[in-house]
Amino acid sequence: EAAVTQSPRNKVAVTGGKVTLSCNQTNNHNNMYWYRQDTGHGLRLIHYSYGAGSTEKGDIPDGYKASRPSQENFSLILELATPSQTSVYFCASGDGTASYTFGSGTRLLVI
Amino acid sequence: QQKVQQSPESLIVPEGGMASLNCTSSDRNVDYFWWYRQHSGKSPKMLMSIFSNGEKEEGRFTVHLNKASLHTSLHIRDSQPSDSALYLCAARGSALGRLHFGAGTQLIVIP
Numbered sequence: 001e002a003a004v005t006q007s008p009r010n011k012v013a014v015t016g017g018k019v020t021l022s023c024n025q026t027n028n029h030n031n032m033y034w035y036r037q038d039t040g041h042g043l044r045l046i047h048y049s050y051g052a053g054s055t056e057k058g059d060i061p062d063g064y065k066a067s068r069p070s071q072e073n074f075s076l077i078l079e080l081a082t083p084s085q086t087s088v089y090f091c092a093s094g095d096g097t098a099s100y101t102f103g104s105g106t107r108l109l110v111i
Numbered sequence: 112q113q114k115v116q117q118s119p120e121s122l123i124v125p126e127g128g129m130a131s132l133n134c135t136s137s138d139r140n141v142d143y144f145w146w147y148r149q150h151s152g153k154s155p156k157m158l159m160s161i162f163s164n165g166e167k168e169e170g171r172f173t174v175h176l177n178k179a180s181l182h183t184s185l186h187i188r189d190s191q192p193s194d195s196a197l198y199l200c201a202a203r204g205s206a207l208g209r210l211h212f213g214a215g216t217q218l219i220v221i222p
Contacts (some may be wrong), residue, residue: 035212042117042199042214043155058209090154099145099157100210 006103019078023091032074117213134200
């Protein structure tokens with residue numbers, strides 16, 4: 001069954017540390033997205049990709065990097081984590097014409 | 112300012128009642144709307160989509176779209192406690208495949 005899998009499910013990081021969130025999809029979708037979700041803000045787009053090797057900035061890219069080494073994998077990297085990056089992060093895939101398929105989310109706490 | 116505005120922020124309806132949720136986009140390039148439902152602690156799941164003027168019905172759920180005003184609404188009849196969730200509206204705008212989400216409407220159905 002086609003799916004989007006995120007890892008880890010939960011993460012505690014220290015301020016200033018490096019955090020990598022991983023996402024794998026078996027939908028064979030070209031497009032992949034990273035969102036964060038905070039109360040009162042809905043889903044905000046951080047980075048997205050149209051295919052392997054491409055990354056684009058979303059609406060709130062500051063403090064985040066992204067990497068798309070293959071069709072299946074899309075990572076979100078926090079080089080220097082800050083407490084303001086404590087949030088729930090969702091990865092999604094889409095073919096550009098239909099709805100997204102979301103992963104189960106990663107709950108990140110930066111202390 | 113968010114490109115997708117949802118109202119109300121929260122809504123309480125009795126079991127068996129009608130719930131009406133609203134969504135408007137400020138992006139004139141929007142051509143497609145989706146409604147997602149997100150239960151607490153879970154990922155968003157696509158509920159319905161609409162791109163033509165008029166109405167679309169699926170079971171207890173009805174979606175309306177007015178393309179001239181870029182306004183869509185979701186109506187849930189015979190609401191059930193299991194319908195209690197965060198309802199997110201998403202709009203596809205000028206960037207191919209990129210969705211903008213509203214902040215959501217928190218629906219609570221009281222038994």
